Amino acid sequence: MTPFTLAASAEMLYLDLPFTERVRRIADQGFQVEIWDWSTKDIDALAATGAAFSSMTGYLTGDLTTPDGTDALLTSAHTSLEVADRLNCPRLNLHGTGLNPQGLPVHPVDTVTPTMWLTAADTLRRVAELGAAADRVFTLENLNLAVDHPGTPFARAADTLALVRATDSPHLRMNLDLYHAQIGEGNLIDLLGQALPYTAEIQVADVPGRCEPGTGEIHYPAIATALQNLGYTGVVALESWARDSPDTALAAFRTAFTPSCGSDHGNAWHPAERQGCEV
Template structure:
């Protein structure tokens, strides 16, 4: 197996769907990848710990949003709860979005337009989130999403907006989760986006477009992006957050091949 300067991880929510969740986690780990999970509240945390997997990322909140008083309180409360779980899993990164998402990935409180007053509110909330991360010694990551296909109505979803918020907070405990699948749909120009964002990136997620499956199934030339990451000296985590086109083992093989 070729070595890489960065760590490879895979999302257990989207692979080996015919298996119980702890078995998904265990098999991904046995294949040599770190593991990402989403909503921890629906998981048996002791069973996940018993798999022996190394966890790369998990959802860092259960509800709430960045801009409304009740939503801010809910987000910060569930962020604290998430940090407790992250400690049990020894998970270094906790993921956030511009607002809470339902089971279909749609915003619980959709926003048609982000108003000027929403920006300072979001910044203040994210500064408080970063303080929680600093106290716990863990990093929160703010993920960009796409509005056209998967997450219409999500505020602060564009990669440019997510990056602007993270830059403004300017804390090592709040970084960007740069999702290149979402960015390709929303903005494109991925290599230049990687160059601009990398100083503020806590993690990179990938899947191909269209379909959100493994590299090689769509239009993104991930080996070129992998080469640029090596040129730039990136030594963080690259995670497959995508479905398997046909077979999960084959999807992991294709992901590894694209990034090694």
């Protein structure tokens, strides 16, 4: 019923269950599965679930701009590709710098200099070469500075888009996170029009609270209609907490991104027109 491939993060749902059981629970409902730091997981157990993995973290240490940091990032990206092969995971996610368990940058940056931009572009070119050799896609995710990730370089969607465009490789694309973009920049439908040619995945959560669609200010059915009108048929992933239950969150996500449940009035979906839609 949806033109998109829907995925959900096992890092943020079913938190009362062991991680492998979270993966099974999400996959059993017809979603692909996303994971973060693979080094903390039993990879063989994850592979044995039979789940389709959509995305995983593509590095463990390092950054895009410092000599030691770029070497560490490239080394851990190479190792991450080996794990991606075991999980048959097509996309590996990157950030402007390593993040600690609280989501804060390991090496915070107040000002991104022109030299840092040039070094980041060169590092990402080398990352894309690794992806090409392994037939995988690395994605560079935008983050927000105001709430979750202060001090992260290259955090805005405009920044990640500029770096991906400069690299100009099908093996380096954006992971366009609309939750972060709403906090940092807004104007999401216009952003989609600019970024989709360079985007391999879209992640969603509502603002404020980072819970499922329908719990905040973003009208995600309109986003779904815009994506359909723009011809996007790729991955849309729920990277959110569940306001009440994970089952309810996944059902709300599926409904929001099932355009057949909407109206034919452009981007304006009336809530009454979605009642009774199958999920």
